[in-house]
Amino acid sequence: MKDQHLVTLTVNGREHELVLESRRTLADTLRQELGLTGTHLGCEHGICGACTVLLDGEPVRACLVFGVQADGREIRTVEGLADGDELNDLQQAFSRHHGLQCGFCTPGFLMLAEAYLAGGGSADPGEVREVVSANLCRCTGYQGIVEAVTEVAARRREQAAKAHD
Amino acid sequence: MTEQIGRRVPRKEDRRLLAGHARFGADVQFPRMAHVRVVRSPVAHGTVSRIATEAARAQPGVIDVVTAEDLPADLRIPVRLHVEGTDPGERLQPVLASHTVRYVGEPLAVVAAEDAYLAEDAAELVELEIDELPARLDAGSGDDEVVADFGLGYGDVESAFAGAAHVARLEFSVQRHSGVPLEPRALTVDYVPATGGVEIFGATKVPGFNRRVLAQLLDVDESVIHLHAVDAGGGFGVRGEFYPEDFLVPWLARRLRRPVSWVEDRAEHLVAVNHSRQQRHRLEVAAAGDGTILGLRDDVWHDNGAYVRTHGVIVPELTLSMLPGPYRVPAYSGRVRVALTNKTPCGTYRAPGRFEGTAAREQLLDLVAAELGMDRVELRRRNLLTPGELPHTRAMHTLGTELVLDSGDYPRLLDRALDTVDELGWRELVARGRAQGRLLGLGLSLFLEKSGLGPHDTADVEITSTGRVRVHSGGTSLGQGIETVLAQIVADEFGVSVDRVDVVNGDTTLQPFGTGSWASRSTVVAGSAVRGAGRAVALRVRELGAEVLEAAPEDVELADGVVRVRGAATARALDLAEVWLAAQPGSPWLRDGEPAGLSARHRFAVDRMTYPYGAHVCVVEVDPGSGGVTVLRYLVAYEVGRAVNPALVEGQLRGGVAQGVGGALLEEFRYDESGQPQCTTFMDYLMPTASEVPAVEIVLCEDAPATTNPLGARGAGEGGLTGAGAAVASAVSDAIGRPAMTGLPLDPGSVLAALGTVTGPAAASADGIP
Ligand code: FES
Ligand code: FES
Numbered sequence: 001m002k003d004q005h006l007v008t009l010t011v012n013g014r015e016h017e018l019v020l021e022s023r024r025t026l027a028d029t030l031r032q033e034l035g036l037t038g039t040h041l042g043c044e045h046g047i048c049g050a051c052t053v054l055l056d057g058e059p060v061r062a063c064l065v066f067g068v069q070a071d072g073r074e075i076r077t078v079e080g081l082a083d084g085d086e087l088n089d090l091q092q093a094f095s096r097h098h099g100l101q102c103g104f105c106t107p108g109f110l111m112l113a114e115a116y117l118a119g120g121g122s123a124d125p126g127e128v129r130e131v132v133s134a135n136l137c138r139c140t141g142y143q144g145i146v147e148a149v150t151e152v153a154a155r156r157r158e159q160a161a162k163a164h165d
Numbered sequence: 166m167t168e169q170i171g172r173r174v175p176r177k178e179d180r181r182l183l184a185g186h187a188r189f190g191a192d193v194q195f196p197r198m199a200h201v202r203v204v205r206s207p208v209a210h211g212t213v214s215r216i217a218t219e220a221a222r223a224q225p226g227v228i229d230v231v232t233a234e235d236l237p238a239d240l241r242i243p244v245r246l247h248v249e250g251t252d253p254g255e256r257l258q259p260v261l262a263s264h265t266v267r268y269v270g271e272p273l274a275v276v277a278a279e280d281a282y283l284a285e286d287a288a289e290l291v292e293l294e295i296d297e298l299p300a301r302l303d304a305g306s307g308d309d310e311v312v313a314d315f316g317l318g319y320g321d322v323e324s325a326f327a328g329a330a331h332v333a334r335l336e337f338s339v340q341r342h343s344g345v346p347l348e349p350r351a352l353t354v355d356y357v358p359a360t361g362g363v364e365i366f367g368a369t370k371v372p373g374f375n376r377r378v379l380a381q382l383l384d385v386d387e388s389v390i391h392l393h394a395v396d397a398g399g400g401f402g403v404r405g406e407f408y409p410e411d412f413l414v415p416w417l418a419r420r421l422r423r424p425v426s427w428v429e430d431r432a433e434h435l436v437a438v439n440h441s442r443q444q445r446h447r448l449e450v451a452a453a454g455d456g457t458i459l460g461l462r463d464d465v466w467h468d469n470g471a472y473v474r475t476h477g478v479i480v481p482e483l484t485l486s487m488l489p490g491p492y493r494v495p496a497y498s499g500r501v502r503v504a505l506t507n508k509t510p511c512g513t514y515r516a517p518g519r520f521e522g523t524a525a526r527e528q529l530l531d532l533v534a535a536e537l538g539m540d541r542v543e544l545r546r547r548n549l550l551t552p553g554e555l556p557h558t559r560a561m562h563t564l565g566t567e568l569v570l571d572s573g574d575y576p577r578l579l580d581r582a583l584d585t586v587d588e589l590g591w592r593e594l595v596a597r598g599r600a601q602g603r604l605l606g607l608g609l610s611l612f613l614e615k616s617g618l619g620p621h622d623t624a625d626v627e628i629t630s631t632g633r634v635r636v637h638s639g640g641t642s643l644g645q646g647i648e649t650v651l652a653q654i655v656a657d658e659f660g661v662s663v664d665r666v667d668v669v670n671g672d673t674t675l676q677p678f679g680t681g682s683w684a685s686r687s688t689v690v691a692g693s694a695v696r697g698a699g700r701a702v703a704l705r706v707r708e709l710g711a712e713v714l715e716a717a718p719e720d721v722e723l724a725d726g727v728v729r730v731r732g733a734a735t736a737r738a739l740d741l742a743e744v745w746l747a748a749q750p751g752s753p754w755l756r757d758g759e760p761a762g763l764s765a766r767h768r769f770a771v772d773r774m775t776y777p778y779g780a781h782v783c784v785v786e787v788d789p790g791s792g793g794v795t796v797l798r799y800l801v802a803y804e805v806g807r808a809v810n811p812a813l814v815e816g817q818l819r820g821g822v823a824q825g826v827g828g829a830l831l832e833e834f835r836y837d838e839s840g841q842p843q844c845t846t847f848m849d850y851l852m853p854t855a856s857e858v859p860a861v862e863i864v865l866c867e868d869a870p871a872t873t874n875p876l877g878a879r880g881a882g883e884g885g886l887t888g889a890g891a892a893v894a895s896a897v898s899d900a901i902g903r904p905a906m907t908g909l910p911l912d913p914g915s916v917l918a919a920l921g922t923v924t925g926p927a928a929a930s931a932d933g934i935p
Binding site: 021023024028031032035036037038039040041042043044045047048050077078079081082087091094095096098100101102103104105106107110129130132133134135136137138139140141142143144145146 | 175176178179180182183184185186187188189191192194281282344345346347348349396397398399401428430431643644645646812813815816819820821822823824846847848852854855856858860861885
């Protein structure tokens with residue numbers, strides 16, 4: 001018989017109880033079990049980063065993590081970024097800087113960048129370029145992505161500094 | 166409302182893509198959906214003696230296993246783009262191989278199961294007995310299966326060469342690589358019991374053509390096949406052509422009478438989807454002592470892989486027809502032999518034939534300049550066609566159209582590119598680096614593109630109940646932003662913003678006459694159709710509005726989405742929703758026999774292409790120890806005629822450069838001596854990351870509006886890629902002090918080999934830009 005496990009995943013703040021086969025990846029779990037198809041699969045072998053989600057705040061490749069490994073943990077996906085209809089600052093910056101074309105890589109870049117920004121990432125374009133070189137984009141040439149993340153890093157640091165004062 | 170055309174309007178596509186609410190092929194799911202896995206040949210060439218499916222069938226959850234025996238006999242996929250005088254005959258790809266397999270990855274069987282994991286398990290249990298045959302892997306090896314051998318040209322080439330002061334020769338090869346969009350292919354097909362028809366999600370590029378082929382292969386009426394618009398994760402020429410799976414998945418849905426989903430994995434994609442680019446050129450140019458080109462010859466071997474697919478031999482044809490580029494070439498002759506090999510079949514990849522031909526030609530010109538001791542720029546300037554010489558007819562046909570270079574100012578574009586390079590101080594940058602003993606080089610390439618291929622496209626525009634403008638276009642959304650561009654074009658007809666416009670692309674029921682998005686044609690051809698339909702609806706809105714306002718049609722105007730009597734600021738005005746209401750059946754404003762609704766269909770036809778052009782300039786550094794090449798600076802100058810949305814044009818160019826840098830330095834499908842592909846993951850097929858792609862300076866020129874369409878637009882889908890192999894090769898050869906490189910990719914091995922014959926840092930080039 002299949003090995004099935006009862007797991008609890010908290011996705012974008014909402015708790016889900018699921019019965020999962022142990023080999024089912026987190027990416028397939030999100031996409032098929034929960035209908036969260038914003039997480040994309042570009043390679044299923046850990047290189048392209050299109051499947052990047054945050055697991056307890058850390059960026060992971062959801063194609064390389066099994067759903068059962070996320071039991072009891074917090075997952076954040078691209079669907080959790082906007083506040084209702086209002087896109088967040090990073091999403092808006094991607095649009096402004098033309099950081100997406102086909103948009104297939106975009107959820108992965110957004111989640112990767114969210115983790116970088118949450119860690120107080122610097123607004124140095126060179127450093128941002130290095131961070132985003134973890135993921136692949138075939139359409140944009142990366143320029144808009146680097147510009148968007150750099151701009152938001154600067155703005156969020158400013159806000160953090162103000163909040164500190 | 167200010168004009169929308171020409172503005173950097175934010176993209177309509179972005180919101181859904183950023184929110185994770187887009188719908189790609191694999192996102193479409195139905196209850197009771199069967200999942201399909203394709204069993205592919207593990208050998209490059211062989212005779213199939215047995216396919217045993219019993220073990221796979223016995224697996225729990227397996228619904229069906231299908232081989233060629235289960236299909237109608239000898240189903241082959243036809244050519245979409247035919248080249249006159251060629252006949253692929255027996256070498257069209259079968260939907261499933263039966264007796265012979267001809268490349269690793271060729272489909273042999275299909276497994277359907279309740280779940281994708283189970284389908285994959287069962288596929289591994291399909292037993293294949295194949296007697297291996299020797300694999301043919303190189304074109305032009307002397308033992309070739311040549312499927313087409315043809316020439317293009319004009320003028321008296323023999324005399325040009327006979328009388329020339331100088332003849333330069335270059336052998337130049339381009340490696341096998343391809344588009345590799347980030348989203349693998351995916352098809353979801355729902356079965357419609359009432360009609361036996363299918364609803365198809367995920368085939369994006371040429372849905373009209375695909376529907377026709379599928380209807381023929383299934384032997385059904387086209388009307389029971391409905392291809393839906395979905396988002397697509399990049400096209401680049403390869404996505405959306407009719408592949409074996411485009412038959413198999415709908416066929417299975419009908420056989421099983423239930424929805425079927427097929428999602429390609431990356432390893433499959435890299436062996437199944439069209440490869441491209443692999444060519445070897447033997448070029449010769451005849452020149453006068455002052456560098457004037459007298460004649461040009463090229464002899465090309467084109468490695469087409471195992472079959473002739475939907476593109477037929479159009480890539481070799483484009484290679485030849487576009488080879489003379491933006492130059493005055495009085496006599497030209499090109500010959501191409503298209504050879505079949507036991508590798509993945511080939512098709513188009515963004516800038517097909519031009520990426521390859523431009524790299525070969527531009528390196529040849531660098532070589533002539535070096536041999537004549539001339540400045541590379543000067544040589545090019547001397548031979549560029551001048552505005553006075555345009556339109557310029559070359560006695561050749563390409564893509565079934567006459568080759569007439571429409572209009573333009575090539576020398577001016579070159580000046581604008583070089584002036585910008587001067588402003589940016591790139592020559593000094595190179596000089597400084599060299600002074601420190603580093604191997605820096607500056608490269609330049611000029612190119613000619615083509616776009617706006619007809620023969621036609623059709624669009625429908627209608628006004629909806631809340632006064633929105635809805636477009637059903639024949640283009641397809643592959644990520645290029647065409648929804649936004651078409652919205653901008655139609656918005657201006659009503660004076661509204663793009664927020665009031667909805668665009669549906671690539672739905673075969675909403676737009677049965679669409680001809681798809683490829684060949685940099687959508688802005689030009691679909692855009693012109695949309696403009697025509699929008700204009701017709703706007704006219705109807707004014708007419709009916711005038712009726713309601715009890716004014717003469719010529720006295721009303723339509724601006725800001727409102728019809729009002731001209732000059733009468735206080736008079737009653739009607740918004741689009743009110744005019745829509747007046748057009749409903751039963752409305753007192755509709756005359757007898759007048760159709761209800763506010764809609765129009767427009768067909769835009771054009772028999773010629775428009776030819777954009779441009780220049781690429783880059784600075785590279787070569788690491789003499791490793792042979793590694795780093796691209797430090799990059800510039801593209803491009804004549805777009807008229808940019809409907811400059812931000813999107815720049816995005817197209819930047820994205821093209823990234824792919825071009827990949828093609829110049831990194832990407833290659835390699836095979837071992839038995840024909841086993843060596844690049845089936847992203848660990849082996851290297852696409853550039855943000856670390857390898859530099860920021861790109863853009864000089865966007867709108868100096869020469871196209872004369873072949875009412876928008877004046879020239880396509881922009883490919884020019885970012887066309888000159889990239891050439892420019893990078895030019896820069897590398899400059900950095901290491903060679904007159905020309907002999908092929909792509911410029912990977913560490915080939916750069917080290919080229920370096921082996923020079924000592925120390927390159928001597929500075931004789932001229933300023935090399
Ligand atoms: S899909 Fe997970 S890294 Fe590519
Ligand atoms: S936008 Fe298409 S892959 Fe990044």
